[in-house]
Amino acid sequence: MSTTDPSRQKRRWTAAWTTSPQRPGAGFGPNWSEEGFAGQTIRQVVRLGIGGEALRIRLSNRYGALPLRVSGLVVAATVGGAAVKPSTSRELTVGGSTTFTVPAGSDLATDGVAFPVDALDSATVTAYLAEPSGPATYHAQALATTFRATGDHRADADDAAFTETSESWYYLGGVDVAAAHDDGIHGYGIHNDGIVVFGDSLTDGTGSTPDTNHRFPDQLSRRLVAAGTPRAVLNQGIGGNRVIVDSAWLGDRATTRFHRDVLAQPGVSTVVILAGINDIGISEMAQDSPFPVLAPYTEVSAEEVIAGHRDMARRARAAGLRTIGVTLLPIRGSAFSTPTSEAKRTAVNAWIRGPGEYDAVIDLALAMGDALDPTHDSGDHLHPNDAGYQAMADAIGLTLL
Numbered sequence: 131m132s133t134t135d136p137s138r139q140k141r142r143w144t145a146a147w148t149t150s151p152q153r154p155g156a157g158f159g160p161n162w163s164e165e166g167f168a169g170q171t172i173r174q175v176v177r178l179g180i181g182g183e184a185l186r187i188r189l190s191n192r193y194g195a196l197p198l199r200v201s202g203l204v205v206a207a208t209v210g211g212a213a214v215k216p217s218t219s220r221e222l223t224v225g226g227s228t229t230f231t232v233p234a235g236s237d238l239a240t241d242g243v244a245f246p247v248d249a250l251d252s253a254t255v256t257a258y259l260a261e262p263s264g265p266a267t268y269h270a271q272a273l274a275t276t277f278r279a280t281g282d283h284r285a286d287a288d289d290a291a292f293t294e295t296s297e298s299w300y301y302l303g304g305v306d307v308a309a310a311h312d313d314g315i316h317g318y319g320i321h322n323d324g325i326v327v328f329g330d331s332l333t334d335g336t337g338s339t340p341d342t343n344h345r346f347p348d349q350l351s352r353r354l355v356a357a358g359t360p361r362a363v364l365n366q367g368i369g370g371n372r373v374i375v376d377s378a379w380l381g382d383r384a385t386t387r388f389h390r391d392v393l394a395q396p397g398v399s400t401v402v403i404l405a406g407i408n409d410i411g412i413s414e415m416a417q418d419s420p421f422p423v424l425a426p427y428t429e430v431s432a433e434e435v436i437a438g439h440r441d442m443a444r445r446a447r448a449a450g451l452r453t454i455g456v457t458l459l460p461i462r463g464s465a466f467s468t469p470t471s472e473a474k475r476t477a478v479n480a481w482i483r484g485p486g487e488y489d490a491v492i493d494l495a496l497a498m499g500d501a502l503d504p505t506h507d508s509g510d511h512l513h514p515n516d517a518g519y520q521a522m523a524d525a526i527g528l529t530l531l
Contacts, residue, residue, distance in 0.1 A: 144307055144308070145397055146178040146185070147179060148326075154265035158369065161268065171258045171283040171291075173292055174300070176252065178247055178252070179361065180362045181360070183244065183246050184243060185245045185307050189203075193267040195265060196262070197231045198263055199230075200231070200232065200259065202221070204257075205245060211275070214256075214287055219285070223240060223243075232301075255305075256283075258282045258283075266300050271368075273297065274299070275296070276296045278295070279294070325363045327347045327364065328384070331370060334365070337509075337518070345367075347367075349523035351363040370412075374409060375430065393449045401446045402456060406439065407466065407475070410471045411461060411464075413429045418465075440487065447489075453490075456482070456491075457491070457493050458479055464512035465510070492526055494522055498525075
């Protein structure tokens, strides 16, 4: 059933969930990005940080070589796995049409649709791609299960047809919500206080349990809801991403993607930047890298990382955002840890703590210790586990945000 919001031209949208699009390619695990899709249905589940009465989906074909022809797109309330609540199913349109095209190299937002949700609700987005898509823009480390079926299964309430799975998101860029009452002037109930957490695998959630939403931004979102002050906490982390080094597999450098992944997000007031440990650590693994996708192994100085931070903080302030810098977490015992990298980390953290660079500082290096506590360690001495990400979120004073 289509229930396109008739007042979509007046709606003011706020991002409730986001992810950072990446080029198709090899990742840390198998994915479908290079093969793409044809005659298949993709079903993906996301959890929203804030509620609203209407929503729209943002799709990304940013790294696609072909136009993405969408034969149908549906959103529904999540039951579990690939199953949905059929009475909540809503067909999404673009310009009023249920079939539409996302041009190669572009992003696109659907029309708004009436779809009431509360903070921390999950929504299931189902797309039918009848025509060959070519390699797919995706987010490699979703830490959430994506389901695939052969044929058109948009209307399926159960998960019987969805026999293939992946731990990446495909073509999704964001989910925006709007309030029930918005005359285009006053914006009753509109949230304009979203928080973007921007960084690498420590933001992306490496080491957390899949399908549980225990990433660091998720834990922070839960705290805000429990405190009665729900705010969208938008995860714009990419595992392996670096501040000043581009990667064919692990994303454009942070300073390049900062505009689209932070400044272009609707309804945002604060950016939290936790980035730089990969610039410092990956070059230390050049002779014995466990993952070929980590290349190139470019040597990066502490001063270069600092310059990247300074650039992002300046641009965020110019856009009217509150800027919060986060000190780099401990790496002792990990493959990243050498005397050289430890000295660079100390220098970067000293700069982040310094006066006048950020509007505020979250000192997670201090909170998490000289080395990750064994109860917080996922096992590689670099990435926290669920309890470690909870400890990171618990170390943050909510009024600081």
